[in-house]
Amino acid sequence: MKIAFYDTKPYDKTWFKPLSEEYGYKIKFYEHKLNADTAVLATDYDAVCAFVNDTIDKEVVDILYRNGVRLLALRCAGYNNVDFKSAYDKINVVRVPSYSPAAVAEHAAALLLSLNRRIHRAYTRTRDNNFSIDGLMGVDLLGKTAGIVGTGNIGRIFINICKGFGMKVIAYDPYPIKDADFEYVSADDLFKQSDIISLHCPLTPETKHIINAESLAVMQPHTLIINTSRGALINTFELIEALKTRSIGGAGLDVYEEEAEYFFEDFSNDIMVDDDLARLLSFPNVLVTSHQGFFTREAMQAIAEVTMENIHTFDIDGILTNEICYKCSGACKKEQGAKRCF
Ligand SMILES: NC(=O)c1ccc[n+]([C@@H]2O[C@H](COP(=O)([O-])OP(=O)(O)OC[C@H]3O[C@@H](n4cnc5c(N)ncnc54)[C@H](O)[C@@H]3O)[C@@H](O)[C@H]2O)c1
Secondary structure (H helix, E strand, C coil): CEEEECCCCHHHHHHHHHHHHHHCCEEEECCCCCCCCCHHHHCCCCEEEECCCCCECHHHHHHHHHCCCCEEEECCCCCCCECHHHHCCCCEEECCCCCCHHHHHHHHHHHHHHHHHCHHHHHHHHHCCCCCCCCCCCCCCCCCEEEEECCCHHHHHHHHHHHHCCCEEEEECCCCCCCCCCEECCHHHHHHHCCEEEECCCCCCCCCCCECHHHHHHCCCCCEEEECCCHHHECHHHHHHHHHCCCCCEEEECCCCCHHHCCCCCCCCCCCCCHHHHHHHHCCCEEECCCCCCCCHHHHHHHHHHHHHHHHHHHHHCCCCCECCCCCCCCCCHHHCCCCCC
16 A cells, blocks of 8 residues: 555654554655645555645545545544545545544643643743732632533543542533433533533534534633634634633633644744734633644554554455444444444
């Protein structure tokens, strides 16, 4: 197999190179993101390996297909950047459904704790010999209500973490799990009742901008919003308005609607031209990390192993172990062995 890897960083090589040698596959690591301009670089490759901010729209699918690519192996769990309708019957799409849900849930907890106790501000203060604690007051999490949107792999681990802090947990998910040891409520009730809200659902047409002016309006003025899932779950403009009018307490964001332009890159010598991101970074009660929720040694190892195994099983006998169901985007549970519904 010849595989073209897009949007790669040195750490991708560290984890993928030894495995590719084990399997005897030839990998080309491109730093460029996959898009209509760069898709041609995969000409005569059997497979393409893409990441969260690559663009796999109709134009890209057609270029890849025309040039011989038959497998798109996503080295991530989310797949909102793939046009499945265009890929159907041309390019098979597989992903890494779950690598280390704990990594992302723990990062959500890190954002929550830092934001609540203003650790990001304390860090810069003490490094400047400023030992004042004025403005750094948080609240006890004990007894507060955590509202979890999406009770899948990551959401459930985050729920356990919240329970460890003695929080009351409520959740919203259109596909609730049976025998849950927490209460499911409507999305509206969750937005009204929660002291902290953490988003753990995929980005779909139904969840796009699930946090918007309407949902923000019913939240409490101290509510903290944590988003480690996908940026477009939040309407950024309306979040900024809510922060400006102090109608919520703050936001911890590992993802951002327009992150593809900035995240994973160093722009420290440049002028920020994204006014929304610049505005978010200006709030003392907003903490932004650069889509690093997944970034632990365990997760990187699992991502590399599952991605290479996905490619290998396709190579050996055409089996698509972690194929995404194009019709229902996973709700048919094909990945758990059920019959595909498309
Ligand atoms: N920040 C990171 O580095 C990082 C890493 C991995 C995953 N993620 C994101 O985390 C998300 C969750 O991952 P996961 O492994 O827990 O996925 P999962 O598939 O195990 O769980 C997703 C849950 O969301 C629920 N859901 C679907 N539609 C919903 C809706 N309209 N409203 C509320 N809930 C809904 C599903 O029923 C499911 O229970 C992924 O979709 C991905 O976007 C981020």
